[in-house]
Amino acid sequence: MTTVVALVVAAGRGARMGGGGLPKQYRLLGGRPVLRHSLGTLAGHPSVDHVLTVIHPDDRPLYEEAAAGLNLADPVPGGAERQDSVRLGLEAAAGLGADVVLIHDGARPFVDAGVIDRVVAALIDHDGAIPALPVADTLKRGDASGRITETVPRDGLWRAQTPQGFRFEAIRQAHRAAEGKVLTDDAAVLEAAGGTVVLVPGAEANVKITTGEDLTRAERLFDRPLEPRTGTGFDVHAFAAGGDGVQLCGVLVPYSARLAGHSDADVAWHAITDAILGAIGAADIGRHFPPTDEKWKGADSAVFLAHAARLVEARGGRIAHVDVTVICERPKIGPFRSAMRARTAEVLGLSAERVNVKGTTTEKLGFTGRREGIAAQAAATVLLPALF
Incomplete structure (x- = not known):
């Protein structure tokens, strides 16, 4: 298996922003902080195994705030x-x-999954790959006085973006x-x-x-309407x-x-987490x-559920509704539904009316009918900015 590490470069001071x-990356x-947007997208991408951020040593508190709740590697200090x-x-x-590294500017908040997919796919056959757009405008070269000295042919010219992807040892060396x-x-x-x-x-x-x-132009992108996305989840755990x-x-x-x-084998929360x-x-x-x-041995599944919710938030979205069905003959779910609904809403930061919990049986058929375990299936509706 190939291990993909996203390396987010966020150690700069942003002198050209002005205003002190x-x-x-923390505006x-x-x-939400600019940095949090890209951290959330990279942390939630199926191909990315680890997200590692390079920060200025003085910015650790700002970074901790921007990265709160995301499952990330510990940051490292940058250089001059x-x-x-x-x-x-x-x-x-x-x-x-790392076998593959994706190097991304922390000040590019709108990277999307499609760009990441294309970069990673290209690394199967090449040492390096970068996302880029062809130059469409006519290019002029000028002198110090502002006089045009040359019209530069734009054929074959591209605007480079990030994440730029590389086979790890090639770029490290x-x-x-x-x-x-x-x-x-x-x-x-x-x-x-000498690499290609x-x-x-x-x-x-x-x-x-x-x-x-x-930053002002980027803010306008959030004026776009949110679009609904739906996910489903299913999980099974045996009795012991x-x-x-x-x-x-x-x-x-x-x-x-x-x-x-x-x-903790919370089959219902695992299904909801997968749905989100x-x-x-x-x-x-x-x-x-x-x-x-082993880090997750015996872990409270609230950690998993909260992480999924924070990935939604980091991408500028929100959870509209979750619905879970617990499937078993025993124990009976009805007496505990209200408490389960309230606790799920609390972890997700939702009102209880946006959470539904119900139980059913398989009429004594299958492994749940034989009381060998419990299954759960869930659906989640999420609203995301249309730019993603």
Whole structure:
């Protein structure tokens, strides 16, 4: 399997923003820090295994606020120049077992899943790939007085974007060799080392926030209407001996057995989590919280559910409604539905009317009918900005 690490470069001070104050990656956009938008998209992408951010040492509190609730690797401090920061980030990414690295500017909040997909796919056959758009405007070269000295042919010219993707060892060695040089982007670093980089289609919305005017224009994108997305989830856990009950929607329901699982085996919350992740195209619960990772052994499934909700929020969306059906002969769900509904709404930050919990049986058919375990299926409706 290939391990993909997204390396987000966010150590700059944003001098061109003007006005002093916060670096641009921590300015608010759509009510959230600029950086949080790209962190949420990358953390929720099915191909991305780890998200690692390079930050300025003085910005740790700002970063913690921007990254709150997302399942990310610990950030690393950057260097004096962007190139230094990337090199330091690459050395840290080695500890995550990176085979492929996606290097992304923290000030590009609108990267979408399609761009990421195209970059990752291109790396099957190439050492490097970058998203780019063809130059459409006529280009002029001018002197210091503003006089045009040349019309530059635009044929074959492209506007480079991020994330720029690379096979890990190729770009790490290239950055080591380029230490002390000043190159414009990471593709240029690999090119200088003799590597080949290919172009894949970028996206017009994938803009970089550089000036205050850029931030104002980006804010207007959030005036667009939200569009609904629907996801579904399904999960199963077997009964195991021992225990005094089963955990369902964060409520301990008394029973003569427990549910077997790596975490607390809350089958209902696992189904809801998968439904929310499905609605935003963010793979499934196992991708974000692998059952092979001892970190999640016995974990409270509220962590998983809250993470899915924060991925929605980080992308500028909101959860409109969730519905879950718990399928079993025993224990009976009815007496606990109100408590399960209230607890689910609390974790998701919703009103209880936006959550529905119900129980059913399979009329004694199948493994649930034989009382061998419990199944749950869920649906979630999410509203996302149309730009994603």
